[in-house]
Amino acid sequence: KAGVTQTPRYLIKTRGQQVTLSCSPISGHRSVSWYQQTPGQGLQFLFEYFSETQRNKGNFPGRFSGRQFSNSRSEMNVSTLELGDSALYLCASSPTGETEAFFGQGTRLTVV
Amino acid sequence: AQSVTQPDIHITVSEGASLELRCNYSYGATPYLFWYVQSPGQGLQLLLKYFSGDTLVQGIKGFEAEFKRSQSSFNLRKPSVHWSDAAEYFCAVARGATNKLIFGTGTLLAVQP
Numbered sequence: 001k002a003g004v005t006q007t008p009r010y011l012i013k014t015r016g017q018q019v020t021l022s023c024s025p026i027s028g029h030r031s032v033s034w035y036q037q038t039p040g041q042g043l044q045f046l047f048e049y050f051s052e053t054q055r056n057k058g059n060f061p062g063r064f065s066g067r068q069f070s071n072s073r074s075e076m077n078v079s080t081l082e083l084g085d086s087a088l089y090l091c092a093s094s095p096t097g098e099t100e101a102f103f104g105q106g107t108r109l110t111v112v
Numbered sequence: 113a114q115s116v117t118q119p120d121i122h123i124t125v126s127e128g129a130s131l132e133l134r135c136n137y138s139y140g141a142t143p144y145l146f147w148y149v150q151s152p153g154q155g156l157q158l159l160l161k162y163f164s165g166d167t168l169v170q171g172i173k174g175f176e177a178e179f180k181r182s183q184s185s186f187n188l189r190k191p192s193v194h195w196s197d198a199a200e201y202f203c204a205v206a207r208g209a210t211n212k213l214i215f216g217t218g219t220l221l222a223v224q225p
Contacts, residue, residue: 004155033211043202043215056212090155094211099163100146101211103156 002027004093004104012110018079021107025072025093031055032074033101034066037088046089049074050096078109086111114139116205118216125193126224133188133219135203143205145186146213147177150200159201162186173197198223 005024013019025032033056034046045058049068066076072093078085088108092101115138125131137143144163148156160171167179177188186203200220204213 006155031211033213035213042217043204043213045212045214048211058212092156092211092213100158100161101213102158103148105155108153 006104010108023074023091029093031094033092035090081111116216122220124222131190131193135186137205146204148202
């Protein structure tokens with residue numbers, strides 16, 4: 001089985017721009033979660049989607065949003081990028097969200 | 113609020129020595145507990161998990177962890193460390209029907225020859 005696939009792996013954006021990151025979960029997994037990892041704040045939960053519905057949300061501003069499609073693929077969008085948004089963004093999938101989560105390799109976003 | 117504490121930011125062990133990484137959690141009920149490992153620039157790989165039942169759980173790569181309710185701990189152990197185990201290790205807690213993982217700050221493991 002293929003693992004969780006995140007694209008792109010690396011991204012450089014300018015302050016004020018917006019960015020969309022993509023995540024393809026493991027086949028059959030219906031839950032997709034997103035995390036932000038930074039040296040200062042560590043790993044922080046952004047949101048979780050299950051069957052196209054946002055089921056949980058972390059404490060991030062409204063500039064961070066996401067969605068999930070009928071094939072369980074998910075995207076997250078960050079608008080009006082700030083320097084502090086530079087981070088490794090990790091996606092994780094799970095069959096239902098009630099078992100272990102499997103992570104992708106992440107997307108490294110650099111905001112300049 | 114749920115929280116996870118990994119008291120050791122950085123640990124160095126000799127190859128072949130035993131390893132114990134500490135993890136304490138704060139949660140009102142029995143949580144789901146996980147250990148993940150991350151190599152530089154990579155995603156997180158699940159080492160093992162505890163949901164219920166036997167408090168000593170076996171994972172991949174020769175790792176094990178023991179859930180101790182009385183101490184709110186879930187320490188990770190390995191009897192003999194290999195150079196390839198050098199990485200950052202994260203303990204995490206979650207409630208049941210959600211993938212909202214709360215992570216500790218991580219422990220960076222260095223292995224010296």
